[in-house]
Amino acid sequence: MSDFRALDGNQAVAEAMRQINPDVVAAYPITPQTEAVQVFSQFVADGEVDTEFVTVESEHSAMSACVGAGAAGARVMTCTSSAGLALMWEITYIAASMRLPMVMMVANRALSGPINIHCDHADSMGTRDNGWIQIYSENPQEAYDNMIQAVRIAEHADVTLPVMVMQDGFITSHSVERVEVFDDAAVSGFVGPYAANFQLLGASRPLTFGALDFYDYYFEHKRQQVEAFSHATEAVLEVAADFNCRFGRDYGLFQAYRLDDAEVAVVVLSSTAGTAKVVVDDLRAQGIRAGLLKPRVFRPFPAAEIVRALSHVKAIAVMDRSTSFGSMMGAGPLFLETAAAFHVLGRAPQIPMVGYVFGLGGRDISPPDLEGVYHDLLAVADSGDVGDPVRYLGVRG
Amino acid sequence: MVTQTETPTRLTLRELAKKPDRLTSGHRMCPGCAAPLVVKQVLMAIDEPVVVVCATGCLEVATTIFPQTAWNVPFIHNAFENAAATASGVEAAYRSLVRQGKIEDDNTRIVVFGGDGSSYDIGLQSLSGAMERGHRLLYVCYDNNAYMNTGIQRSSATPVGANTTTSPVGKVQAGKKGARKDLTAIMAAHGIPYVAQASPHNWRDLMQKVRKATAIDGPSFINVLASCNRGWRHDPADTIEIQRLGVDSCLWPLYEVEDGVYRVTYRPKVKVPVSDYLASQGRFGHLLQPANQYIIEALQADVDRRWERLLRMAGEV
Numbered sequence: 001m002s003d004f005r006a007l008d009g010n011q012a013v014a015e016a017m018r019q020i021n022p023d024v025v026a027a028y029p030i031t032p033q034t035e036a037v038q039v040f041s042q043f044v045a046d047g048e049v050d051t052e053f054v055t056v057e058s059e060h061s062a063m064s065a066c067v068g069a070g071a072a073g074a075r076v077m078t079c080t081s082s083a084g085l086a087l088m089w090e091i092t093y094i095a096a097s098m099r100l101p102m103v104m105m106v107a108n109r110a111l112s113g114p115i116n117i118h119c120d121h122a123d124s125m126g127t128r129d130n131g132w133i134q135i136y137s138e139n140p141q142e143a144y145d146n147m148i149q150a151v152r153i154a155e156h157a158d159v160t161l162p163v164m165v166m167q168d169g170f171i172t173s174h175s176v177e178r179v180e181v182f183d184d185a186a187v188s189g190f191v192g193p194y195a196a197n198f199q200l201l202g203a204s205r206p207l208t209f210g211a212l213d214f215y216d217y218y219f220e221h222k223r224q225q226v227e228a229f230s231h232a233t234e235a236v237l238e239v240a241a242d243f244n245c246r247f248g249r250d251y252g253l254f255q256a257y258r259l260d261d262a263e264v265a266v267v268v269l270s271s272t273a274g275t276a277k278v279v280v281d282d283l284r285a286q287g288i289r290a291g292l293l294k295p296r297v298f299r300p301f302p303a304a305e306i307v308r309a310l311s312h313v314k315a316i317a318v319m320d321r322s323t324s325f326g327s328m329m330g331a332g333p334l335f336l337e338t339a340a341a342f343h344v345l346g347r348a349p350q351i352p353m354v355g356y357v358f359g360l361g362g363r364d365i366s367p368p369d370l371e372g373v374y375h376d377l378l379a380v381a382d383s384g385d386v387g388d389p390v391r392y393l394g395v396r397g
Numbered sequence: 398m399v400t401q402t403e404t405p406t407r408l409t410l411r412e413l414a415k416k417p418d419r420l421t422s423g424h425r426m427c428p429g430c431a432a433p434l435v436v437k438q439v440l441m442a443i444d445e446p447v448v449v450v451c452a453t454g455c456l457e458v459a460t461t462i463f464p465q466t467a468w469n470v471p472f473i474h475n476a477f478e479n480a481a482a483t484a485s486g487v488e489a490a491y492r493s494l495v496r497q498g499k500i501e502d503d504n505t506r507i508v509v510f511g512g513d514g515s516s517y518d519i520g521l522q523s524l525s526g527a528m529e530r531g532h533r534l535l536y537v538c539y540d541n542n543a544y545m546n547t548g549i550q551r552s553s554a555t556p557v558g559a560n561t562t563t564s565p566v567g568k569v570q571a572g573k574k575g576a577r578k579d580l581t582a583i584m585a586a587h588g589i590p591y592v593a594q595a596s597p598h599n600w601r602d603l604m605q606k607v608r609k610a611t612a613i614d615g616p617s618f619i620n621v622l623a624s625c626n627r628g629w630r631h632d633p634a635d636t637i638e639i640q641r642l643g644v645d646s647c648l649w650p651l652y653e654v655e656d657g658v659y660r661v662t663y664r665p666k667v668k669v670p671v672s673d674y675l676a677s678q679g680r681f682g683h684l685l686q687p688a689n690q691y692i693i694e695a696l697q698a699d700v701d702r703r704w705e706r707l708l709r710m711a712g713e714v
């Protein structure tokens with residue numbers, strides 16, 4: 001039996017962590033993720049979990065302890081934001097290349113400087129090449145559901161990679177919503193027991209982790225990581241199917257909202273997709289065939305699937321809550337990936353595509369802003385002229 | 398793997414010779430390097446199963462070149478600055494898995510090896526955090542007084558006046574400026590159950606300290622003098638002699654701090670002048686020139702002062 005509770009995103013994630021009952025958690029507080037660590041600490045203090053909680057002195061040590069515990073043979077979780085993820089950066093690569101299937105929640109927050117505690121995606125996008133699977137959540141319910149699925153995806157025999165589960169800092173992490181919390185037994189039944197492929201502790205023969213690789217082996221090991229990502233797409237879908245079967249919510253690589261007969265479509269991650277859905281409904285009521293594609297999985301990037309899902313529309317806007325300094329026209333990473341996907345996999349003639357960078361440092365994005373984007377797209381579709389391919393939305397000057 | 402024995406192996410050469418090598422031969426550490434001697438002595442002193450955690454540095458790179466490994470025990474290298482945090486994770490996993498009955502409690506001991514670079518400098522925060530949290534682990538710093546793996550750059554463990562590639566001797570500079578950091582004292586200030594200083598030339602003293610450290614259900618730290626013949630510029634055959642001079646000059650006193658109580662574990666019969674130690678190594682060659690005599694005098698005064706203070710803390714004066 002599940003239970004409906006009023007939880008914010010952090011509480012929902014902490015609840016998922018309690019139910020997953022990981023062997024080790026090593027985490028450090030940072031706004032806006034702090035509450036998740038605090039709530040989980042209480043579960044530890046009350047003996048509600050078997051977890052050994054390592055109250056590290058930094059995020060660098062959090063990720064380092066996760067690597068040690070994961071290599072030892074434990075199921076491991078952590079969570080962070082912004083500067084914390086940046087501080088972990090070096091070790092996130094090591095976690096991935098050691099093929100340690102840990103799960104980390106990231107409450108997205110802008111990176112310094114200037115210091116800013118509010119939401120944008122600079123932190124997780126900065127780690128997009130570090131070897132972690134990346135899943136973005138729209139609301140507390142999705143954050144909860146994604147945490148639970150992430151464990152299975154990470155530990156999937158064909159994958160064994162770490163997974164980051166994102167939610168928008170404050171917007172989702174601190175918004176109380178109605179969240180369906182499943183039965184403890186149902187969650188532990190879904191995630192199942194963990195048996196590491198290789199482990200330091202209790203192994204029948206001594207293993208060396210973290211050996212030095214030269215040019216004679218390093219490349220092959222990197223290639224294996226690339227291949228693991230090619231299996232990850234399949235694993236995400238397999239786990240989602242089982243999740244749907246047990247819990248009755250359908251997840252995929254992305255969510256298509258009123259997209260089937262759409263003329264113009266917006267591609268956007270996380271909480272902004274929730275706002276966009278309202279705008280789509282309003283526009284539909286006015287007879288405008290607006291649609292939405294909300295990527296759930298950014299790594300591995302579901303390029304072929306996204307191209308297929310959007311192939312019928314007349315104009316596309318890809319919206320990024322982060323930028324990539326010095327990139328082509330200052331475009332964001334989601335736009336660059338999507339544009340590359342269409343260039344390589346799309347059919348001629350190319351569908352006109354516009355990139356929008358918005359919401360940096362928590363700058364609000366309102367329904368009228370998004371309505372404006374759809375109207376821009378209608379004009380582009382009409383004229384066939386893209387105009388400025390990359391635009392900054394909601395910024396002064 | 399070695400399992401726990403009822404009676405600990407006696408620390409005699411005859412008994413120790415029967416123990417399997419936990420760090421095997423065939424690794425690529427330089428002939429004359431003291432670090433593998435330290436590792437062998439530390440691991441030989443422990444009868445229980447061990448997990449070794451190692452920081453980036455000479456020891457790590459020269460013992461684990463894929464697809465080979467010289468380690469006959471479970472081993473993990475993570476990065477340069479995080480060996481203690483990594484070990485914290487291993488220890489937390491051990492506690493958690495044993496408590497849940499997922500693995501058997503076989504008295505596994507977690508031993509960390511880090512050079513002075515990873516321990517005194519870049520990993521000091523990680524080390525301090527792990528000690529403060531009280532994980533049951535033994536952290537061994539093999540202190541070769543510089544970053545050797547990257548080519549003999551100064552660290553905060555480099556003695557005053559030493560010639561390194563980033564504290565070179567030049568027209569206006571006589572090697573490293575300023576005194577060493579006293580990491581052993583910093584560790585003792587953490588109030589952890591066991592802190593010691595040791596040297597591989599006095600293997601029985603070192604091994605007894607390891608025994609004490611690993612018997613404690615908590616964190617312990619042993620700082621071990623470990624010469625590098627390439628960086629210190631001495632004959633590879635002189636390694637043991639050099640450590641002896643370091644200890645007999647009282648530059649590297651052998652002592653322990655057990656639950657806050659200081660004890661000097663070895664007192665040289667004759668206190669050797671620091672200049673004898675300096676003269677044994679090329680890195681100090683320039684100090685022997687008359688113009689630099691003042692540096693030696695200051696160092697001697699500093700060594701004397703520290704030794705006297707240690708004796709006082711140990712209640713020996």
Ligand SMILES: Cc1ncc(C[n+]2csc(CCOP(=O)(O)OP(=O)(O)O)c2C)c(N)n1
Binds near residue numbers: 455456477515516544
């Ligand atoms: C973050 C980081 N900075 C720098 C390095 C380069 N590096 C590798 S080993 C090393 C020095 C190691 O010195 P020490 O800890 O004294 O060990 P030793 O090599 O002397 O045994 C350095 C600077 C690194 N690997 N990682």
